[in-house]
Amino acid sequence: MNAASPAATRGGGVKSYWHYALGFAKRYWVDEAVIFSLWGAMIILGVAQALLIKQIVDEVVYGAGDAGTLVFQISAVVGIAFLIPILNFLSEYRAAVWAQRAIIDISHRIVHSVVLSPAHNRGEALSRISGDVLNVVLYLALPLDVALQAARFIAVVAASLYISPEITLFVAPLIAVYFLVAKKLGPPILEWGRRERELYSQWFRRVKEVVDGAHSLYRAGVRALLKILLEASEKWLAGYRKYELYSKSLGFGANAITFGVPNLAFGLGLLLSLQGVATVGTAVAMRTLLAEAFEPLAQIMMKSGSYYQLKRSFERVAPYLDAVVSKEPARGEAPVVKVEKVTLSYDGNVVLRGVHLVFVPGDFVWVRGPTGGGKSTLGKALAGLVKPLEGEIEAPRAIYVGNDDYVFDASVWDNITLWEEFPEEEVRRAAELAQIDFPLDKKCGEGGSELSEGQRQRVLIARALLRRPRVLVLDEVTSGLNQEVEERVLDALRRVVPIAVVISHRQTPARYATKIVEVSGGAARLVEARPLLSSTS
Numbered sequence: 275m276n277a278a279s280p281a282a283t284r285g286g287g288v289k290s291y292w293h294y295a296l297g298f299a300k301r302y303w304v305d306e307a308v309i310f311s312l313w314g315a316m317i318i319l320g321v322a323q324a325l326l327i328k329q330i331v332d333e334v335v336y337g338a339g340d341a342g343t344l345v346f347q348i349s350a351v352v353g354i355a356f357l358i359p360i361l362n363f364l365s366e367y368r369a370a371v372w373a374q375r376a377i378i379d380i381s382h383r384i385v386h387s388v389v390l391s392p393a394h395n396r397g398e399a400l401s402r403i404s405g406d407v408l409n410v411v412l413y414l415a416l417p418l419d420v421a422l423q424a425a426r427f428i429a430v431v432a433a434s435l436y437i438s439p440e441i442t443l444f445v446a447p448l449i450a451v452y453f454l455v456a457k458k459l460g461p462p463i464l465e466w467g468r469r470e471r472e473l474y475s476q477w478f479r480r481v482k483e484v485v486d487g488a489h490s491l492y493r494a495g496v497r498a499l500l501k502i503l504l505e506a507s508e509k510w511l512a513g514y515r516k517y518e519l520y521s522k523s524l525g526f527g528a529n530a531i532t533f534g535v536p537n538l539a540f541g542l543g544l545l546l547s548l549q550g551v552a553t554v555g556t557a558v559a560m561r562t563l564l565a566e567a568f569e570p571l572a573q574i575m576m577k578s579g580s581y582y583q584l585k586r587s588f589e590r591v592a593p594y595l596d597a598v599v600s601k602e603p604a605r606g607e608a609p610v611v612k613v614e615k616v617t618l619s620y621d622g623n624v625v626l627r628g629v630h631l632v633f634v635p636g637d638f639v640w641v642r643g644p645t646g647g648g649k650s651t652l653g654k655a656l657a658g659l660v661k662p663l664e665g666e667i668e669a670p671r672a673i674y675v676g677n678d679d680y681v682f683d684a685s686v687w688d689n690i691t692l693w694e695e696f697p698e699e700e701v702r703r704a705a706e707l708a709q710i711d712f713p714l715d716k717k718c719g720e721g722g723s724e725l726s727e728g729q730r731q732r733v734l735i736a737r738a739l740l741r742r743p744r745v746l747v748l749d750e751v752t753s754g755l756n757q758e759v760e761e762r763v764l765d766a767l768r769r770v771v772p773i774a775v776v777i778s779h780r781q782t783p784a785r786y787a788t789k790i791v792e793v794s795g796g797a798a799r800l801v802e803a804r805p806l807l808s809s810t811s
């Protein structure tokens with residue numbers, strides 16, 4: 275998948291709908307071409323089927339044509355009748371998989387956008403993923419969808435005009451009425467549906483209140499209780515009645531026209547055949563064709579009915595859409611960290627300039643410096659979470675662990691694996707290396723509220739170690755540990771992570787450091803380099 279330009283979020287302004295819709299169309303042009311071709315074939319086959327039916331009926335009724343040709347034509351009609359559902363299945367399958375891929379892509383973009391720009395609210399971003407992403411995909415695919423349905427409708431009308439302009443023009447006003455009425459009534463019905471659901475939840479809340487408060491409400495007497503319920507139920511029922519009346523009567527009217535028009539065309543065709551203006555075949559073919567005219571219209575109306583809902587979702591997600599989906603570094607890359615002539619900034623405000631650092635396997639780097647100097651910024655940049663304004667950073671499979679990393683309301687185990695499948699012994703090993711000495715089935719609470727700070731930090735470290743990073747950046751995540759445990763964690767890190775970068779105000783990392791980097795005054799300098807320690811010492 276191509277990555278779009280990251281300008282929108284950083285530049286502040288969100289680009290227009292068409293910018294994203296065209297980008298979306300370009301990214302998925304293969305899927306779109308396949309779906310369009312399948313639909314094209316279905317449309318052509320549908321029209322061909324109607325024309326063949328006209329010919330067959332006329333040959334039988336008027337005694338023209340021979341038996342061999344008839345058998346061939348009938349076989350073709352039956353064949354088409356089988357082929358259309360198969361093509362339909364293929365297009366629906368392709369469209370469904372495409373939609374899921376698009377959902378994953380957009381979710382990745384949201385996640386990356388949040389990580390690249392920590393100003394975003396993470397909880398908000400997660401709710402976007404669960405609530406809006408599907409709508410965004412539907413909204414971006416809307417032009418294609420509408421074009422497809424319009425093409426279906428136009429093909430049916432064109433074929434009808436070709437077979438019998440008289441009948442087509444006669445039923446056209448009815449089709450227009452169907453379209454206009456449904457278009458006018460559709461949105462109020464959707465609105466009523468929403469109000470009805472709201473009323474239902476109000477009613478349900480009332481029931482719940484009565485059930486929960488029954489004990490104290492009993493003093494008011496059972497009759498009063500029932501009265502409260504009755505009033506609430508009647509209010510809800512009144513809303514429900516109105517909604518059902520609207521929606522069912524529209525459904526009834528639409529069905530009447532959907533069934534009526536093809537049969538009207540059929541009857542008209544038969545009458546015209548008596549006058550010699552049409553043939554019986556025309557009547558049958560028109561009936562078959564016109565039965566297909568309403569489905570695309572209904573689809574267009576349904577899409578336009580949810581248009582505003584889709585648009586709102588899009589507006590909520592658009593600020594996240596331009597994030598670049600970075601590539602995973604290839605496995606087996608040498609874990610050498612290179613930071614060359616790098617400038618790091620936030621919204622144009624430079625934090626660090628001219629950073630040049632090289633770390634090699636076995637390095638244990640202690641990053642120190644005054645508060646606000648840019649240590650975290652450097653650490654995040656190593657893991658690709660802050661993009662350099664200038665220069666290049668190479669740090670294969672780097673993971674950054676910071677104190678803001680989220681601990682979910684789940685067990686320690688789930689917080690380490692994040693619900694991914696890992697062999698049990700690997701999870702236990704990661705927990706052991708991170709010096710987790712409390713049960714792995716212990717509940718963490720929302721945000722780790724049931725853990726001490728040191729426990730929370732060890733869970734975060736185990737989560738990172740389980741993923742076997744080649745470069746691990748720990749940003750003040752040993753601050754809650756007592757010195758003895760901190761030493762054990764750092765020692766484990768030194769043994770198992772090829773390149774460890776520890777950002778800390780404490781002195782403990784000095785014991786293990788092969789390199790010390792001082793971050794202050796807008797610069798990050800290597801101030802000390804010691805010989806590499808052997809991993810067993």
Ligand SMILES: Nc1ncnc2c1ncn2[C@@H]1O[C@H](COP(=O)(O)OP(=O)(O)OP(=O)(O)O)[C@@H](O)[C@H]1O
Nearest residue numbers: 391392393620625644645646647648649650651652
């Ligand atoms: N997301 C952000 N947006 C804008 N500015 C930021 C952002 N994060 C950090 N900064 C700014 O960048 C500068 C460096 O911050 P950074 O957190 O990297 O420093 P630090 O050395 O890690 O500090 P500390 O020791 O207090 O954690 C600070 O002036 C800070 O205000």
